[in-house]
Amino acid sequence: MSQWRVTAERPLREVDGLDHERCAALHNLIVERGWTASGRSLRDLHRQTWWECYGGDAELSPHAAKLSPSVVAFLKAAWHGYAYTAQPPHAFFRYLAGLCSPDDLWENLNYGEDEDDLNKKRYVTLYMANWALGASHPLGLVFDEQTFTAMQHISIHDTGVTMNGRQIWLPFELILEGFLDMIDQGKALAVDSSYDGNQERIDPWIMPSYTVSDVDETLEAFERLAGAVETRMPGAPGNEMHRLSDAIESSALAPNTFAYQFLVRAREIRFSQIAPGLRIARQQPFSSVDIEEGKLRPILLFESSQNAHQDTERAPWGEEVPLSPFPRHFQAITNYPAGVYLTETDPDGAHPFEDGCKLILPYAIGGNGWARTSDGALFGDKSHTKGPAASPVPCSTQLYQQGFNHFIETHDVQLKHVLSHWAEMVEEGKWAVDVDGVAGGIEKWREADTEDHWQDYQLPMSW
Structure with a gap:
């Protein structure tokens, strides 16, 4: 068959x-x-x-x-x-x-x-x-x-x-x-x-929280991205080494986790900027938060020098209420870097995905009405409301996300898809490369909400 x-x-x-x-x-x-x-x-x-x-x-x-x-x-x-x-x-x-x-x-x-x-x-x-x-x-x-x-x-x-x-x-x-x-x-x-x-x-x-293929394909995507940047750098790469594996000790990761397997095997790079305005993380803002045994904290992989934006939602009584991209027990920490996080998970739960990630920006985007999730919805779409889309609501956490996933429940976008996309952006010349790595700075991400570039920042639907 x-x-x-x-x-x-x-x-x-x-x-x-x-x-x-x-x-x-x-x-x-x-x-x-x-x-x-x-x-x-x-x-x-x-x-x-x-x-x-x-x-x-x-x-x-x-x-x-x-x-x-x-x-x-x-x-x-x-x-x-x-x-x-x-x-x-x-x-x-x-x-x-x-x-x-x-x-x-x-x-x-x-x-x-x-x-x-x-x-x-x-x-x-x-x-x-x-x-x-x-x-x-x-x-x-x-x-x-x-x-x-x-x-x-x-x-x-x-x-x-x-x-x-x-x-x-x-x-x-x-x-x-x-x-x-x-x-x-x-x-x-x-x-x-x-x-x-x-x-x-x-x-x-059963649904394993990650597979051997998930790790291998994520490593291949990171290798492809690093190679694409290095071959386009003007002059030889610098001597300072940047290692994802430095995050292992501060995160207290177990060897059988996706994060550990990816971080310990990821190659070193000799440039600082892995994506516009993002570098390999030097801190783990949630490492001190107590969690239940067996569950995994958010892991910061690539950080900005700026703090994450705080999205809010207007409550029925008129107050602007903070919207956190993390569960309640992490919300006591309100200042943390913008960047790419492996999101928290329960590896033995009903939706146990260790390779899901979020890019959290230091500002909200979407107000221009161009930025979309993989399902085609505008950022901040009131998805349960029928008829034409309402005015978009700017937010800082929906870039690269799936929206309503057609295949699988409660799965943030897989890290390998984000890294592969970044490699394509470099290979196709949509992101420039300079002596520090990927050029453009953190403001570059605003392109995702423009008529000319929004499609460059929308990933296809996947599980």
Whole structure:
């Protein structure tokens, strides 16, 4: 079934309706990959389709009348029997428990008062969300029968964002391909009964807080960035060495963490400016904050000489209330450098991502209405409000972030994507290089909110 994977050589196909043949093949491949990785034999995989599981044409004709023919064709080819025969239970994927029952296909959406009955038939909840992730009112993967696109919802409350009229839904096969890519890279991992680790297990899936590939690809991106700068410097690099590994001792990092593995293996550089106005960090502002055992503090990687901007939000009673990019127990520290931070995480929690990062600027941007997150939303977008976007709200923490993530829940942008993007900016001449490294100073980031340059600072959607 691997020939159905979506690649540059095998791109999306032009078909009428849903590409049901490809989507069913990708669905079944996910089932097969999870089944075998969890230690089960393919001989024991019950390949009964969803359609067969619920009685076939005789029982399902009332439902078929409300479904697009291409969706019916998908349900006639997608395996579903495994969900009823497997012991222990077998979830389809980390975020999705399995295909919905016929009665749940139209029951889970939270419509506004302006939605009529005809429009309610437009949206089909194909998969139920995995309730074990702790979301309030879990929903699932919803398919739009008018545009033949889909969107994953962990909670029913996500519909305020996904149905605001501005979010871009994706072809269903791209979402399934994203799941397979996560399996390929070990981001979502099916495990067998011998697994005795601390990761939360949703049979058979765990989600490691980072993978070997995450570390290796982040190191490759840093190497590429450093090499791009050094080859463009006027004259030989200086003699002063700058080391990311200096942050290890002050951060009290354990050797089995992503931050430790990246910092200790990252190459030394002989220039000071790694990006406009940013250098390798010389301090760890949150190192003194007490945290629960096993959790990880924010780690400052690249710092500005200026402090981070303090974003605020107007409360209903008129007061400007501070908005912190960090959880409550870090908010006692109000002065800290602008720069790039690996964000705090619980490596054994439900959303355990150690390689997520934030770039926090010393000023807010977005007021010009050009800066956007990966999902296309303006900075400060009131995402739960329907209709045209309201006036943008300047902020200091959304540059490079995903916005509403189509693939994965609660994951700040991966550090490797930021470093790779920085390397491209140098290689393509969009950032100049001088004797100190990347030129331009901290004001350079204001380009992200200009008509000519905003696209240079928007990363594509990723998981």
